Amino acid sequence: MDLNGLKYHYVDEGSGEPVVMVHGNPTWSFYFRDLIKSLCSRYRTIAPDHIGCGLSDKPDSKTYGYKLKNRVDDLEVLIENLKIKEKITLVLHDWGGFIGMAYALRHPERICRFVLMNTAAFLPPPGKPIPIILKLIRGLKPFAVLAVQGFNLFALGALFKNSYKGLSKDVKVGLIAPYNCWKNRIATLKFVQDIHLTENNPSYRVIKQVDNNLKLFLNIPMLICWGEHDFVFDSDYLDEWIRRFPDAEVHRFAEAGHYVLEDASEKIISIVDRFLRRHPLDRIQKTEGKGQKVRS
Numbered sequence: 001m002d003l004n005g006l007k008y009h010y011v012d013e014g015s016g017e018p019v020v021m022v023h024g025n026p027t028w029s030f031y032f033r034d035l036i037k038s039l040c041s042r043y044r045t046i047a048p049d050h051i052g053c054g055l056s057d058k059p060d061s062k063t064y065g066y067k068l069k070n071r072v073d074d075l076e077v078l079i080e081n082l083k084i085k086e087k088i089t090l091v092l093h094d095w096g097g098f099i100g101m102a103y104a105l106r107h108p109e110r111i112c113r114f115v116l117m118n119t120a121a122f123l124p125p126p127g128k129p130i131p132i133i134l135k136l137i138r139g140l141k142p143f144a145v146l147a148v149q150g151f152n153l154f155a156l157g158a159l160f161k162n163s164y165k166g167l168s169k170d171v172k173v174g175l176i177a178p179y180n181c182w183k184n185r186i187a188t189l190k191f192v193q194d195i196h197l198t199e200n201n202p203s204y205r206v207i208k209q210v211d212n213n214l215k216l217f218l219n220i221p222m223l224i225c226w227g228e229h230d231f232v233f234d235s236d237y238l239d240e241w242i243r244r245f246p247d248a249e250v251h252r253f254a255e256a257g258h259y260v261l262e263d264a265s266e267k268i269i270s271i272v273d274r275f276l277r278r279h280p281l282d283r284i285q286k287t288e289g290k291g292q293k294v295r296s
Helices: 029-039 068-081 095-106 132-139 141-150 153-161 169-176 183-193 204-217 235-244 265-278
Strands: 010-013 017-022 043-048 088-094 111-119 222-229 249-257
Touching: 010 029, 017 029, 017 068, 017 095, 029 043, 029 088, 029 169, 029 265, 043 068, 068 095, 068 204, 088 095, 095 111, 095 204, 111 235, 111 265, 141 153, 141 183, 153 169, 153 183, 222 235, 222 265, 235 249, 249 265
Parallel strands: 017 043, 017 088, 088 111, 111 222, 222 249
Antiparallel strands: 010 043
């Protein structure tokens, strides 16, 4: 899709109820490949690559904003461009949680189910610091640029840190394939720099709005699949999801990390399939009028 002169790549496979999968950093739509292959025989599976990621264009920061609001705007334009009229199931991982939930609050009447995987859509739980490596990337700008864009240490480190069982050679190659040179690693850096630590951060206000309004989705079926070996989105984040959504269906995976869909692919695919079947659209309580749209 042409997005203000930029190429915005997305996967669009199958037909039926739309299932929109939103990736995080430093992954891309490739992360959802097995889930797409499994579901596309019964659903319309859609997975965009954020600008700077995957097969989308990778412009410099003067051409594109690389902020959370930009990501939400892009997703909104894509869904409108695809003329999706049916209610949407959102599958969200990592930064996809912030992006997808912010979109959902703009269009609550369009959402019918959530599937969450090691993500957040709220400010860190009280007293929860961010990991030291993320602080270093945010704070030491010359070092961060060299490490992340020059040596690709963030994406390479994720291949070993984010999987508990270990990834095959082919999967490792696939995950980092789009980030093969300095220019193509800009989004990897910008995502980390956009982490919302203080009210001065441009994306803080967006997350604060989402944080304050998540309760609008209490009546929407929610599935949570959680890898227990995640050094960022750990059990404290899972506990916060459960506190806010006590009726959510929760599955913990003791032998999975942040890349939970890599470590427990077959189990999660089966769980997602059952979840979608158990909550068919004709039985889901209509959400129109449950709350006002929240423009972020």
